[in-house]
Amino acid sequence: MxxxxxxxxxxxxxxxxxxxxxxxxxxxxxxxxxxxxTPAAIKEAVVKQLQSRPWTRYPELHPHALYQKLSRFVGWPEEGLLIGNGSNEILKMVLTAAIGPDDRVVVVQPSFSVYRQMVQVTGAQFIPVMLTPDLKFDVDAVCRAAKDSDLTIVCTPNNPTGTTLQDEGIRKILAVARGLVIIDEAYHEFSHHTVKGLLPEFPNLIILRTFSKAMAMAGLRIGYLMSEAKLTGEIEKAKLPYNLNFMSIAAAEAGLDHAxxxxxxxxxxxxxxxxxxxxxxxxxxxxxxxxxxxxxxxxxxxxxxxxxxxxxxxxxxxxxxxxxxxxxxxxxxxxxxxxxxxxxxxxxxxxxxxxxxxxxxx
Ligand SMILES: Cc1ncc(COP(=O)(O)O)c(C=O)c1O
Missing domain, CATH: 3.90.1150.10 (Aspartate Aminotransferase, domain 1)
Structure with missing residues (x-):
């Protein structure tokens, strides 16, 4: 054939x-x-929801109650939130909306391998910036590269090294970056640290988060971003309708109810x-x-x-x-x-x- x-x-x-x-x-x-x-109380709430609803119908196009609950939980306005089928889907949305073949994307290495793969699918230039030999973030090197790039991706705490980058370093990167900066906080709950406080100051900051780790729902595929409202609205245009099925919506809501x-x-x-x-x-x-x-x-x-x-x-x-x-x-x-x-x-x-x-x- x-x-x-x-x-x-x-x-x-x-x-x-x-x-x-x-x-x-x-x-x-x-x-x-x-x-x-996942605690039994959450599972029971989800099962109850699933049983009370016809499966033949589409889920809500914009799950209002979930957005409201998430907004309250994270302390960031609904308009600056975007919820997806895992944070990987949100990463893909950002790349689809913002990055084309002529662009330059800086990614700290070694890190989560999905970044490289998804950046390469866009055809953009993948620019690795290495951690230091003792596996710390090389903030100056990231800043030099970010100055001239359309997107910079930093994972903190970093997978697979566990390294965390404090606000001072992140602030420097955000201040000099020519383009957007994604901070992947997939594991932030285990470090009690978040860069959320920098959102009002830096309109180029996109925080990715997931329900797959601390929220114990990797099997249900829920992730979200936080960014400035107008930027979020543009990224949302790359979202497929009904990207969240109603089981994920119910689970995310129950998780937030029992946070x-x-x-x-x-x-x-x-x-x-x-x-x-x-x-x-x-x-x-x-x-x-x-x-x-x-x-x-x-x-x-x-x-x-x-x-x-x-x-x-x-x-x-x-x-x-x-x-x-x-x-x-x-x-x-x-x-x-x-x-x-x-x-x-x-x-x-x-x-x-x-x-x-x-x-x-x-
Ligand atoms: C750094 C990082 N970001 C994102 C993810 C995946 O997130 P999600 O399950 O929300 O797509 C992982 C999973 O291992 C990860 O290590």
Whole structure:
């Protein structure tokens, strides 16, 4: 059969797709999900909503009640909010509305790989700015690049390094940037830090947030942006009608109604994280990087792929990020339940001890 692949834009054909090998494991600590499932009160409210509504009808085009609740929750006007099918969809909307093939997009690296993929689909020039060798933000380098760019994307706390950038650095970037600046706050709840306070001052600031992490709803696909109202209105033009299905709408509303329950769970995850950091720091040879998120980046004396394989043979799945620049011998582990964290850290200790005694034979 004749292929029409040549009709796909050459720069799209050249992109590596976003792929994750689906591998099953008893302990899955590779996706930065919330280890504490959505509270029963939220699930019950959602199920009740779903049962009370005809499924044959479209959801609301503009889910008013959800926008109102979110506006109250975040303390930002409804006109400056845009809710999507995960924050990835919002990223795509911003790129569709603002970025074309002649544009320049600065992205701090290493970071969330979806940025690169989505920027490359637009055909724009992808301009990486590296973290420093000790995995901190190089604010001066980002500023130099942002001065001459149409969009700058910074993730803080950064995935996969956990690095956070304080307001002072962000303020500098926003002040010199020629274009828009996206700050991805997917993990902000785990650092108790947000740049929301800078929104009134910087009309080029777009904050991305998600219900997939602290809000424990990765399976329901809800994310949002906060930005100046006029800018939001323009970005909204790139949104597909009915991008939110009524299950997502019901879940987001229920999550906001019970935000106190979710917040309590965030504090538990932070405690679990801090305990896991101490456990990892106590393993000889393991270097743990500071993190403001629900995952931890660490370096071992052994190649990342070997540690990954050895843990996987014990049915523990984490993320091998060691092929990324600056991340030689690094792996990322998401914070799990107390039992999962214990099993993982004990397994890592044993794997490294075995490696130490057999000189690499994992
Ligand atoms: C930095 C970052 N942004 C966004 C997302 C995805 O968000 P969503 O599930 O809302 O599309 C992730 C998921 O891992 C992430 O790490």
């Amino acid at each position: 004749k292929s029409f692949v040549h009709k796909i834009k050459p720069h799209v054909q050249a992109i590596r797709p976003y792929e994750l090998d689906y591998v099953d494991a008893a302990i899955q600590l590779d996706m930065n999900e919330n280890p504490i499932d 106190d329950l979710l917040q309590a769970n965030v504090e538990c995850v932070i405690e679990l994280r801090d305990r896991l950091i101490s456990e990892l720091q106590a393993i000889p040879g393991v270097e743990v990087f500071p993190t403001g998120s629900n995952f931890i980046l660490f370096r071992t004396p052994q190649p990342g792929s070997e540690i990954f394989e050895a843990l996987y043979r014990r049915s523990i799945l984490i993320r091998d990020v060691s092929a990324q620049p600056l991340l030689d011998r690094c792996l990322r582990v998401s914070v799990g339940t107390a039992e999962e964290n214990q099993t993982f850290s004990q397994a890592l200790r044993e794997v490294l001890e075995t490696a130490g005694t057999s000189k690499g034979g994992l």
